[in-house]
Amino acid sequence: DTGVSQDPRHKITKRGQNVTFRCDPISEHNRLYWYRQTLGQGPEFLTYFQNEAQLEKSRLLSDRFSAERPKGSFSTLEIQRTEQGDSAMYLCASSLGDSPYEQYFGPGTRLTVT
Amino acid sequence: GNSVTQMEGPVTLSEEAFLTINCTYTATGYPSLFWYVQYPGEGLQLLLKATKADDKGSNKGFEATYRKETTSFHLEKGSVQVSDSAVYFCALRGYQKVTFGTGTKLQVIP
Numbered sequence: 006d007t008g009v010s011q012d013p014r015h016k017i018t019k020r021g022q023n024v025t026f027r028c029d030p031i032s033e034h035n036r037l038y039w040y041r042q043t044l045g046q047g048p049e050f051l052t053y054f055q056n057e058a059q060l061e062k063s064r065l066l067s068d069r070f071s072a073e074r075p076k077g078s079f080s081t082l083e084i085q086r087t088e089q090g091d092s093a094m095y096l097c098a099s100s101l102g103d104s105p106y107e108q109y110f111g112p113g114t115r116l117t118v119t
Numbered sequence: 120g121n122s123v124t125q126m127e128g129p130v131t132l133s134e135e136a137f138l139t140i141n142c143t144y145t146a147t148g149y150p151s152l153f154w155y156v157q158y159p160g161e162g163l164q165l166l167l168k169a170t171k172a173d174d175k176g177s178n179k180g181f182e183a184t185y186r187k188e189t190t191s192f193h194l195e196k197g198s199v200q201v202s203d204s205a206v207y208f209c210a211l212r213g214y215q216k217v218t219f220g221t222g223t224k225l226q227v228i229p
Contacts, residue, residue, distance in 0.1 A: 036215075038216065038217075040217075045221070045222070046221055046222070047123075047208050047210070047219030047220050047221050047222050048163070048208075048217075048219050049219075050216040050217070050218070053215055053216060060215075061215065061216070096162065096163065098163075098217075103214050103215055107151075107153060107165050107168055107212075108212070108217055109165070110155075110162045110163040110164070111162055112161065112162040113162050
């Protein structure tokens with residue numbers, strides 16, 4: 006079991022640039038989740054996929070954010086026109102199903118917007 | 120909506136001391152409850168879970184009991200080690216997404 010992987014682990018970008026992150030879930034998991042974690046806070050839910058369908062989006066996910074999971078396997082999270090407030094750790098998680106199954110988290114991508 | 124409240128840190132303990140980190144929750148229905156741990160520079164790891172009232176989750180000497188009557192899920196360990204130094208997150212899962220507390224940093228000194 007290789008676990009959830011995320012790429013890149015760190016990204017530094019200038020304000021106004023676009024960035025894209027990738028998440029590879031555990032292979033048999035059909036649920037995939039994106040969270041954002043800022044310093045000193047717990048992760049906050051952004052969006053969720055069941056297979057390739059995006060089923061829920063948080064109000065935190067402004068229209069500059071878009072997420073895809075085209076074949077129901079890996080997922081990408083794109084942020085357009087980055088702002089300094091986007092600086093955070095972006096976490097991906099996957100799950101075999103809904104509650105009570107637990108979510109397994111990747112190591113995260115730390116984004117710094119300068 | 121769902122919410123989780125956990126005690127603020129940092130918590131500093133000497134090695135072999137007893138640990139309690141308080142966690143209470145607000146949720147509709149019957150959520151599953153979790154404790155996750157985040158070691159420095161690493162991602163979140165599931166520490167333990169409980170899926171129904173009166174369940175006790177345990178792992179690596181840590182324990183927590185799902186108390187529906189007090190809506191609590193306090194984390195305990197009888198004797199902490201330096202290697203337990205990390206940030207601990209209490210969390211609940213209502214159906215799909217997980218709602219986290221703000222985390223409690225634990226520092227164990229030799």
